[in-house]
Amino acid sequence: MDKVDNSAKPARKQWWHFDYQKVPCARSSLLYGISGGLVVGALVFTRTKIVRRSCDYAVASFAVVSLSFWTYCNYHVSKERARLRKIVGAYQSRVDLARKQSETEDEKNNHQDISEC
Numbered sequence: 001m002d003k004v005d006n007s008a009k010p011a012r013k014q015w016w017h018f019d020y021q022k023v024p025c026a027r028s029s030l031l032y033g034i035s036g037g038l039v040v041g042a043l044v045f046t047r048t049k050i051v052r053r054s055c056d057y058a059v060a061s062f063a064v065v066s067l068s069f070w071t072y073c074n075y076h077v078s079k080e081r082a083r084l085r086k087i088v089g090a091y092q093s094r095v096d097l098a099r100k101q102s103e104t105e106d107e108k109n110n111h112q113d114i115s116e117c
Contacts, residue, residue, distance in 0.1 A: 025073030033066025 021027075041058025048054065 024077050025070050029066045029070035029073060032069045033062045036065035037062030 037058040040061035041054045044057040045051065045054035
């Protein structure tokens with residue numbers, strides 16, 4: 001009978017799948033947010049002994065710390081990318097200048113060789 005090759009089908013992605021490894025600063029900001037939320041929630045619980053209030057503070061501090069650190073980290077990543085673009089552009093212009101100089105020297109040498117004949 002007919003054989004069907006199922007290995008050629010691409011894997012389906014679920015709608016909730018999100019690759020955090022491709023988002024810059026996601027891992028560190030989530031870790032800082034989780035630890036900040038735990039610390040603030042524990043401190044509020046030790047002072048008030050009210051579970052609901054300590055959970056509210058923990059969630060709020062998680063959101064504030066995560067978003068703050070993610071913004072801070074993305075700002076530094078964008079500055080670093082801009083600095084690297086500037087360095088690459090300067091290097092590329094030096095390479096282009098060296099290439100033009102070598103081409104003009106080659107043309108002079110070729111022109112001198114032809115005139116000697």
